[in-house]
Amino acid sequence: MRRRIDCDVAIVGGGLVGSSAALALRGMGLTVTLLDKGFCGAQASGVNYGGVRRQGRPPEQLPLSQRAHAIWPRLKALIGHDGEFLRSGHLKLARSEADMASLEAYAIRVVGFGLGLELIGHNEARQRFGLAGDIVGASFCPGDGQANPRLVASAFAAAARRAGAEVLETAPVTGIVRRGEGFVLEAQGGIELTARSVVNSAGAWADQFAQAFGEPVPLMRTYPSMVVTEPLDPFLAVNIGMEGGGIYARQVARGNCVVGGERGLPLPDPDFSRPRGEGALAIMQRAAGLFDGLRHAHAIRFWSGTEATMPDGNPVIGPSSTTPGLVHAFGFSGAGFQIAPGVGEVLAELVRDGRTTTPIDAFSINRFNPVSSAAGDSR
Amino acid sequence: MPLLHRIARTDHAPVAFTLDGVACEGRTGDTLLTAILCHADKLRDSEFLAAPRAGFCLMGACQDCWVMLASGARVRACATELSSGMDVVTRCGERS
Amino acid sequence: MSERAAPLVVGAGPAGMRAAQALVEAGLRPLVVDEAQASGGQIYRQPPQGDDRSADALYGSEAAKAVRLHRGFAALADRLDYWPRALLWNLRDGVADIAVGGGNRRVAYDGLILATGATDRVLPVPGWTLPGVFTLGGTQIALKAQGCAIGRRVVFIGCGPLLYLVAWQYLKAGVAVAAVLDTAPLARKLHLLRGMPLAPAIVLRGLRMAAELQLRGTAIHHGVTDIRIEGRTRVERIVWRQRGRDKSLACDGIGYGLGLRPETQLADLAGCAFRFDRRDRAWLPERDVSGRSSVPGIYLAGDGARIAGADAAERAGERAALALLEDRGLPYAASRVAALERDLARSDRVRDVLDAAFPYPAHWSRQIADDTLLCRCEEVSAGEARRAIAEFSLTELNRLKAISRIGMGRCQGRVCGAAAAELLARETAQDIAAVGRLRTQAPVKPIPFTLTTSNEPHEPRHAPAH
Numbered sequence: 001m002r003r004r005i006d007c008d009v010a011i012v013g014g015g016l017v018g019s020s021a022a023l024a025l026r027g028m029g030l031t032v033t034l035l036d037k038g039f040c041g042a043q044a045s046g047v048n049y050g051g052v053r054r055q056g057r058p059p060e061q062l063p064l065s066q067r068a069h070a071i072w073p074r075l076k077a078l079i080g081h082d083g084e085f086l087r088s089g090h091l092k093l094a095r096s097e098a099d100m101a102s103l104e105a106y107a108i109r110v111v112g113f114g115l116g117l118e119l120i121g122h123n124e125a126r127q128r129f130g131l132a133g134d135i136v137g138a139s140f141c142p143g144d145g146q147a148n149p150r151l152v153a154s155a156f157a158a159a160a161r162r163a164g165a166e167v168l169e170t171a172p173v174t175g176i177v178r179r180g181e182g183f184v185l186e187a188q189g190g191i192e193l194t195a196r197s198v199v200n201s202a203g204a205w206a207d208q209f210a211q212a213f214g215e216p217v218p219l220m221r222t223y224p225s226m227v228v229t230e231p232l233d234p235f236l237a238v239n240i241g242m243e244g245g246g247i248y249a250r251q252v253a254r255g256n257c258v259v260g261g262e263r264g265l266p267l268p269d270p271d272f273s274r275p276r277g278e279g280a281l282a283i284m285q286r287a288a289g290l291f292d293g294l295r296h297a298h299a300i301r302f303w304s305g306t307e308a309t310m311p312d313g314n315p316v317i318g319p320s321s322t323t324p325g326l327v328h329a330f331g332f333s334g335a336g337f338q339i340a341p342g343v344g345e346v347l348a349e350l351v352r353d354g355r356t357t358t359p360i361d362a363f364s365i366n367r368f369n370p371v372s373s374a375a376g377d378s379r
Numbered sequence: 380m381p382l383l384h385r386i387a388r389t390d391h392a393p394v395a396f397t398l399d400g401v402a403c404e405g406r407t408g409d410t411l412l413t414a415i416l417c418h419a420d421k422l423r424d425s426e427f428l429a430a431p432r433a434g435f436c437l438m439g440a441c442q443d444c445w446v447m448l449a450s451g452a453r454v455r456a457c458a459t460e461l462s463s464g465m466d467v468v469t470r471c472g473e474r475s
Numbered sequence: 476m477s478e479r480a481a482p483l484v485v486g487a488g489p490a491g492m493r494a495a496q497a498l499v500e501a502g503l504r505p506l507v508v509d510e511a512q513a514s515g516g517q518i519y520r521q522p523p524q525g526d527d528r529s530a531d532a533l534y535g536s537e538a539a540k541a542v543r544l545h546r547g548f549a550a551l552a553d554r555l556d557y558w559p560r561a562l563l564w565n566l567r568d569g570v571a572d573i574a575v576g577g578g579n580r581r582v583a584y585d586g587l588i589l590a591t592g593a594t595d596r597v598l599p600v601p602g603w604t605l606p607g608v609f610t611l612g613g614t615q616i617a618l619k620a621q622g623c624a625i626g627r628r629v630v631f632i633g634c635g636p637l638l639y640l641v642a643w644q645y646l647k648a649g650v651a652v653a654a655v656l657d658t659a660p661l662a663r664k665l666h667l668l669r670g671m672p673l674a675p676a677i678v679l680r681g682l683r684m685a686a687e688l689q690l691r692g693t694a695i696h697h698g699v700t701d702i703r704i705e706g707r708t709r710v711e712r713i714v715w716r717q718r719g720r721d722k723s724l725a726c727d728g729i730g731y732g733l734g735l736r737p738e739t740q741l742a743d744l745a746g747c748a749f750r751f752d753r754r755d756r757a758w759l760p761e762r763d764v765s766g767r768s769s770v771p772g773i774y775l776a777g778d779g780a781r782i783a784g785a786d787a788a789e790r791a792g793e794r795a796a797l798a799l800l801e802d803r804g805l806p807y808a809a810s811r812v813a814a815l816e817r818d819l820a821r822s823d824r825v826r827d828v829l830d831a832a833f834p835y836p837a838h839w840s841r842q843i844a845d846d847t848l849l850c851r852c853e854e855v856s857a858g859e860a861r862r863a864i865a866e867f868s869l870t871e872l873n874r875l876k877a878i879s880r881i882g883m884g885r886c887q888g889r890v891c892g893a894a895a896a897e898l899l900a901r902e903t904a905q906d907i908a909a910v911g912r913l914r915t916q917a918p919v920k921p922i923p924f925t926l927t928t929s930n931e932p933h934e935p936r937h938a939p940a941h
Contacts, residue, residue: 382727421708425604443604
């Protein structure tokens with residue numbers, strides 16, 4: 001049952017990054033094949049917290065983040081679905097004076113990026129946002145918000161399909177090699193692809209493809225831990241985060257409250273994971289202490305997922321350091337959701353033009369293998 | 380008109396409770412679901428379609444019988460014993 | 476032996492009670508946890524204290540078994556730990572999270588017997604969420620455990636032996652049973668003849684119940700389809716089709732069920748392998764004749780592993796305990812093994828007969844109208860499910876859940892999972908087994924945000940058995 005496909009671009013990994021790249025490339029008129037080892041949007045893209053935030057990102061991510069920021073309100077027009085995007089604002093809490101100082105320093109550092117951050121004291125945080133608990137203050141970004149991760153990634157893949165991308169699910173890529181000026185890919189189910197360019201957006205599985213092209217990366221798997229409640233009366237209008245980590249919480253339009261923090265643990269099959277029971281309980285207790293609205297709430301489900309994390313917390317985005325025509329975009333370290341639609345556009349530019357208007361040098365794969373970035377190294 | 384009709388324990392010790400502000404009586408041994416539905420024909424309105432619900436499986440599996448107490452606490456009526464003074468609210472706030 | 480943790484039995488129905496008994500008799504001190512306030516599971520559910528109905532009134536032909544089981548379990552009281560009102564909501568690597576007494580207890584176990592029982596299986600019909608519509612199991616619990624009837628003029632709908640049993644129990648309790656609507660064609664009942672040599676008492680009892688119902692004025696209709704439940708704010712009427720004609724009946728209570736479905740969430744969390752069972756038309760945890768699952772140290776017994784009835788549950792509970800003892804290197808009653816396995820094999824053959832006589836109308840999934848609610852918790856209609864399947868090219872059940880919200884609510888797919896799978900299979904022209912099964916996520920039932928972690932020993936209030 002062999003199937004041969006030829007296309008301009010093969011995208012390995014159908015999460016939000018790969019799917020948005022597929023859509024953007026179709027918009028440029030290139031032929032695209034999008035492959036996923038399972039179902040598009042089922043991995044990190046679909047199980048993350050759902051925060052759509054620029055605030056808190058390191059400054060080098062902000063140009064990319066601002067590019068994505070412009071896309072979120074246009075989702076309905078772009079992919080036929082608004083992804084339940086809500087511009088609810090992002091409120092980052094400080095539990096101590098040191099944390100507050102940290103928020104103040106960040107606000108100064110990013111003042112040129114137009115995030116519109118408002119620093120807030122303890123009383124205003126209480127009155128304006130209904131917070132209980134010991135909060136010294138907070139930083140508010142009114143333009144940030146939240147969306148439904150399960151829908152967004154899958155909706156991008158469905159839109160790419162409607163736009164004429166060949167979307168192949170349950171088709172793990174078993175090999176990629178350079179051949180002439182392009183690539184040959186093999187995928188399970190007897191699929192053989194030839195493509196001019198390849199995008200490696202394979203998330204927690206991207207390192208094996210980078211390795212295959214002589215660019216090993218120190219990618220680690222991390223497993224977030226999420227708890228969701230039954231539908232509750234509205235009590236939380238903003239997306240809450242915490243300086244220094246610890247807990248994040250948001251309430252969706254239907255009333256369920258999503259609370260995250262802690263780490264999950266992988267199962268015997270490391271592609272699957274679960275929150276730790278004690279970890280989830282700790283998050284629940286902490287959240288009930290912060291929000292009166294959660295005092296009587298119940299957790300109806302926990303979930304986890306597999307994220308790819310890089311040691312410096314920044315993703316790998318950009319051309320391969322060894323192989324022309326190969327572009328990497330992975331390792332979003334638990335913060336890929338908001339920027340992914342922007343990354344998709346950037347990847348399309350990189351494939352078509354060999355460069356992008358958005359600064360991405362900080363995310364070069366070279367930073368992990370400085371030796372192999374020597375000019376003239378080719379395969 | 381109530382949904383449930385007593386056949387046993389009709390003469391048992393009454394247990395006072397409040398249902399939407401109205402004083403009612405159940406019987407010792409009642410679950411909260413039994414006590415409510417011997418007086419009323421619903422336990423709550425559903426969250427999204429505001430449709431009346433009165434439980435389904437009575438064995439703690441279907442999760443249809445959640446009721447709110449005046450304190451804000453939520454309990455599964457079929458799995459909660461009626462206790463004296465319980466203050467039950469069968470209307471939830473509407474949510475979009 | 477004192478270094479090893481105690482075995483854990485989940486469920487105090489007939490399977491769990493017999494398993495606990497066998498473990499205690501072998502000198503172990505198991506922990507038995509159960510969500511209900513008293514032992515008995517569903518079929519032997521105990522009414523509250525002071526309910527003065529006799530065992531015969533409560534349990535009918537099974538009264539002697541019920542009394543024996545309850546007395547036997549009560550006699551074990553000081554040789555085991557029994558936590559009623561305890562919810563085991565998570566387990567991993569030999570440690571269980573149990574919500575009891577307002578706190579969370581983390582309990583290490585060595586040997587786990589899952590005797591988690593079953594709930595009613597249903598398919599959505601218009602009006603099925605109306606107040607006054609209860610499952611057959613729920614209808615039975617209202618009567619048996621709470622001494623209430625679900626209406627003054629009740630109609631029973633569905634398939635399976637439980638349909639006739641509950642209708643008959645209501646009749647005996649003096650409630651007007653307007654009709655029994657059996658989804659199976661009458662001709663199917665001929666299969667019961669095959670059951671005569673195997674289990675004559677069961678077959679004759681069933682026939683007698685049906686005869687009594689009819690003699691006392693209950694209409695029994697066979698081969699009913701196109702069920703619609705009507706009413707403004709509660710049940711008022713049932714409408715159906717039969718032999719090409721539309722029929723209706725006024726009623727104020729409906730008991731509805733299409734057989735039973737095992738509660739397999741804990742087996743899934745424990746990592747047990749599952750396989751699709753064609754007879755039960757459900758994904759079930761794999762288990763051998765001894766009750767051993769695919770995971771060493773985990774045993775499955777009773778309706779929680781596969782629907783087989785209360786008598787088989789007692790045998791399976793005891794058999795699983797013997798397997799646990801054997802695996803632990805302890806002496807066990809090897810002579811009992813052959814007898815138990817023989818009984819279980821016979822029960823299995825009886826089940827084949829019952830399944831043929833009371834077939835599950837899976838084909839109803841063909842007819843679920845777009846505006847009928849499929850998921851009660853999230854209030855998602857069949858039409859919304861179909862649109863999601865089409866828009867997102869969905870072929871797998873967990874993906875359908877992620878996109879449409881079906882199965883994402885409080886009940887985690889217990890009520891809607893079977894129907895969602897049927898609809899997805901139909902919409903995508905796949906075999907039912909190909910669409911997959913809903914993956915279990917802890918907590919298996921909702922737990923309060925204020926559940927505190929407790930390290931103190933838990934001393935439950937002991938409620939005396941009847």
